[in-house]
Amino acid sequence: MAASPHSPNSSFRRLRGQHSPAEFAAMVRRAAREIGETVSCDARYIGRVESGEIRCPNYAYERVFLQMFPGRTLADLGFSPREAVRGRAAQRALPAPPPGLTHLIQRSKESDVLRRAFMTGGSATVAAATLSLTLLGDTRRIPSRAGEAEAAAVEDAVRQIRLLDDRHGADALYRRAAQPLKTAYALLDAGATRQSTEDRLHAGAGELAVSVGWLAHDSGRFEDARSHYAEALATARVAGDAALEAHAFSNMAFLARDCGRPRESVRAAQAGRRAARSLGSPRLLALLALREAGGWAGLADRRACEEALARAHAEFARGESGADPEWMSFFGEAELESLESRCWAALGEHARAARHARRAADLQDPHFARNVALYTAELAGDLARAGAPDEAAWAGGRVLDLLTEVQSTRIRSMLAETARTLIPHQRSPRVGTFLTRHAQA
Structure with missing residues (x-):
């Protein structure tokens, strides 16, 4: 399937007027300095905005653009809502709810308020925001047959988890999820009023199991994660849902790699690829090839790793597709660079890994705070092992700054390993400062 083209942002192009992209980029940087922001805007970034590749700017750029064009909204500038960008399927219109609004609809409205509070607040709002994950209510209020409203509520819970995880990591969310x-599986057990609703419930419950599994995975609860991923895979097999099956296998491959089972990682990734062949999503095939490459790297099979990386780059170059699953909205060039970085690190080529990790951190939009912290932590570890302790300490310091708002056991574990690697260099002022801050944190 051919990649679907981006819709050009003609509104933003009109605002540039007669200025060249480079001149306009300089205006953006100047406006950023005036309000205390730092953006690395250049002609390429302006081109990506005008082509529609960047459908919504990160928060720093948003503040700059609204400063440059007072009185206008992001929509006036031709951008899409951030929630729509985070999940492609969220753009599809959901069927109208049945007559007689249920308690689910009211809870959905309450969750919207909590989401807005979360996105505008700091870490103090995390606990309140996670209450939105109780959107589905409790199992004592399960209807005799699930309808469209219940299916929509399951799907919304999945999106909430992804949005909250992007901003703050998994640790604060896992138990709430x-x-x-x-409740989603209780709804599935109750049955649905029509087959299309039951199909949505199967897909939604399975995706929710993957999402909760990821929260367990990222917070270091590997056995819990394995159980949730297996539940998602079973749901996919029962429903004959190839997309859900590919997602479950992708996450199982990732988990196996993190648990030190590289051969299992390879096999899970290959199983995911078989499930994904008929879906028409090159980006999904690219991600599964990267998962497989990570497994081969863990087995120290450089040739097989490089072959899988080559497949990943070839599929990624085919671009986005309308068939790309909603959950893959995280998978862009930054994630590709990060996963390739992990391969080279596993093969012992830490300087090469550091180059990819640096690109990942530079490419990642800052409003995905968890991924910025992850990629920077990867960079710090690679630099420490590549014999660049001062640079590693600088990157580690950036991660410590980000960990004031991101809660991820995985990232903290990575940073702790970097600190241990840097102990022989603690006489360096920069390294000493980082180690002291890390110990206090």
Whole structure:
């Protein structure tokens, strides 16, 4: 399937007027300095905006653009809502709810308020925001047959988890997410009013199991993650849902790599590729090839790793497709660079890994705070092992700054390993400062 083209942002192009992209980029940087922001805007970035590749700017650029064009909204500048960009399927119109609004619809409205509070607040709002994950209510209020409203509520719970995880990591969310998952499967067990609704419930419950599994995975609860991923895979097999099956296998491959089972990682990635062949999503095939490459790297099979990386780059170059799953909205060039970095690190080529990790951190939009922290932590570890302790300490310091708002056991574990690697260099002022800050944190 051919990649679907981006819709050009003609509104933003009109605002540039007679200025060249480079001249306009300089205006953006100047406006950023005036309000205390730092953006690395250049002609290429302006081109990406005008082509429609960047459908919504990160928060720093948003503040700059609204400063440059007072009185206008992001929509006036030709951008899409951030929630729509985070999940492609969120753009599809959901069927109208049945007559007689249920308690689910009211809870959905309450969750919208909590989401807005979360996105505009700091770490103090995390606990309140996670209450939105109880959107589905409890199992005592399961209807005799699930309808469109219930299916929509399951799908919304998945999106909430992804949005919150992007901003703050998994640790604060995992236990809160257990109740929606339990309720989703109770709805599935109750049955649906029509087959199309039951199909949505199967897909939604399975995706919710993967999402909760990821929260367990990222917070270091590997056995819990394995159980949730297996539940998602079973749901996919029962429903004959190839897309869900590919997603479950992708995450199982990732988990196996993190658990030190590289051969299992390879086999899970290959199983995911078989499931994904008929879906028409080159980006999904690229991600699964990267998962496989990570497994081969863990087995120290450089040739097989390089072959898988080559497939990943070839599929990625085919571009986005309308068939790309919603959950893959995280997978852009930054994630590709990060996963390739992990391959080279596993093969012992830390300087090469550091180059890819640096690109990943530079390419990642800052409003995905968890991924910025992850990629920078990867960079710090690679630099420490590549014999660049001062640079590693600088990157580690950036991660410590980000960990004031991101809660991820995985990232903290990576940073702790970097700190241990840097102990022999603690006489360096920069390294010493980082180690002291890390110990205090």
